[in-house]
Amino acid sequence: MSTYDAPSVFGAVHLGYLVIETSRFADWRRFGTDAIGMHHDDLDAGLMRFRLDDQECRFLLRCGPAEDVVATGWHLDDHATFERIEARVRAHGVPVVEGSAEEASTRGVERLLRFPGPKGLTQEIYTTPVVSPEPLRMLASGWITGDSGMGHVAITSARPALMRGYFSTVFDARLTDCIDETISGVKLRIRFLRVNERHHSLAIAAVRGLPIDPVHTRVQHLNIQAAGLDDLARSYERVHELGFDMALSVGQHTNNKELSYYARTPSGFEWEVGWNPLVIDESTWEPSTHQGISVWGHTPAGRTIVDKLAQFRLAARSLARPEKTVPALSGAGKRGKVMKSSEL
Numbered sequence: 001m002s003t004y005d006a007p008s009v010f011g012a013v014h015l016g017y018l019v020i021e022t023s024r025f026a027d028w029r030r031f032g033t034d035a036i037g038m039h040h041d042d043l044d045a046g047l048m049r050f051r052l053d054d055q056e057c058r059f060l061l062r063c064g065p066a067e068d069v070v071a072t073g074w075h076l077d078d079h080a081t082f083e084r085i086e087a088r089v090r091a092h093g094v095p096v097v098e099g100s101a102e103e104a105s106t107r108g109v110e111r112l113l114r115f116p117g118p119k120g121l122t123q124e125i126y127t128t129p130v131v132s133p134e135p136l137r138m139l140a141s142g143w144i145t146g147d148s149g150m151g152h153v154a155i156t157s158a159r160p161a162l163m164r165g166y167f168s169t170v171f172d173a174r175l176t177d178c179i180d181e182t183i184s185g186v187k188l189r190i191r192f193l194r195v196n197e198r199h200h201s202l203a204i205a206a207v208r209g210l211p212i213d214p215v216h217t218r219v220q221h222l223n224i225q226a227a228g229l230d231d232l233a234r235s236y237e238r239v240h241e242l243g244f245d246m247a248l249s250v251g252q253h254t255n256n257k258e259l260s261y262y263a264r265t266p267s268g269f270e271w272e273v274g275w276n277p278l279v280i281d282e283s284t285w286e287p288s289t290h291q292g293i294s295v296w297g298h299t300p301a302g303r304t305i306v307d308k309l310a311q312f313r314l315a316a317r318s319l320a321r322p323e324k325t326v327p328a329l330s331g332a333g334k335r336g337k338v339m340k341s342s343e344l
Helices: 025-036 079-091 101-107 160-171 229-241 305-318
Strands: 013-022 039-044 047-051 059-063 068-076 112-115 122-126 151-156 174-183 186-194 202-207 221-225 246-253 259-264 270-275 289-291 294-297
Touching: 013 025, 013 122, 013 151, 025 039, 025 047, 025 059, 025 229, 025 259, 025 270, 059 101, 068 079, 079 112, 079 122, 079 160, 101 112, 101 122, 151 270, 160 186, 160 202, 229 246, 229 259, 229 270
Parallel strands: 013 059, 068 122, 151 202, 174 289, 221 270
Antiparallel strands: 013 068, 039 047, 047 059, 112 122, 151 221, 174 186, 186 202, 246 259, 246 294, 259 270
């Protein structure tokens, strides 16, 4: 039986945690706890975690120079799904490493495997999260996780077809829709991929017609979903009051209808807090293309012409540094060819 004849894992995969490498622990503690409103735990001098729910870990911050997300952890429903994905990765000749007991413990999981991912983002899979008996201590009333996973990750790419191919091969990701947007004269296409009922767990943004990447971090932004509109509004106020930079003001997206804002993290990538996105009905959903990311709002904050020129210079320099890909997992789908960048 070929990989593509095997049962699909779609619906059994959920974004579970993210690993962030930073040396700015004090700023992150204030950002995550006092501004965003999450539960915070210190493990030791070089490790801390944030919780959103009863899982021990949703964000693991470790000491290091990257100032970036370095790994994404995917919660799988059962051991059969775990073994199916492990077999897929191994069948393509990609190395798989078993996480140590200590690594699993710091992530709050019982079984952990890792393998290479696009843009140097390590992909980690696990089956059983450890549930904490400790009551949540946080400013937010709650966060939406469950069957939808904990939110999404957005990545810019000079090789969007390969990136989409990777997540389709490994997780049977489906295309939800696309957005065409022009920012400062640059035309972008953003593809939104889902692995369960959440509108998207991954967004892949690319400059149309040019193999450049205008973002220096692996992840452009990450998203978590607030339980209530008051939670979103109050965290927005706290971000301002505590002096953290706001990237985009409150607005509503065209495709998933989510209300959200974007703050800039101490590491430089953006953090989106959203509320009330639509949930996909697989029996009726058809992909489409939207014009512009927002129905209203999402106004850029604090961007100067100097910032814009710096981003253009960064994009130009990206031509000289090839984007990391995992060709063995990124190429052929059922049709036996690499998907073109223009394909939905």
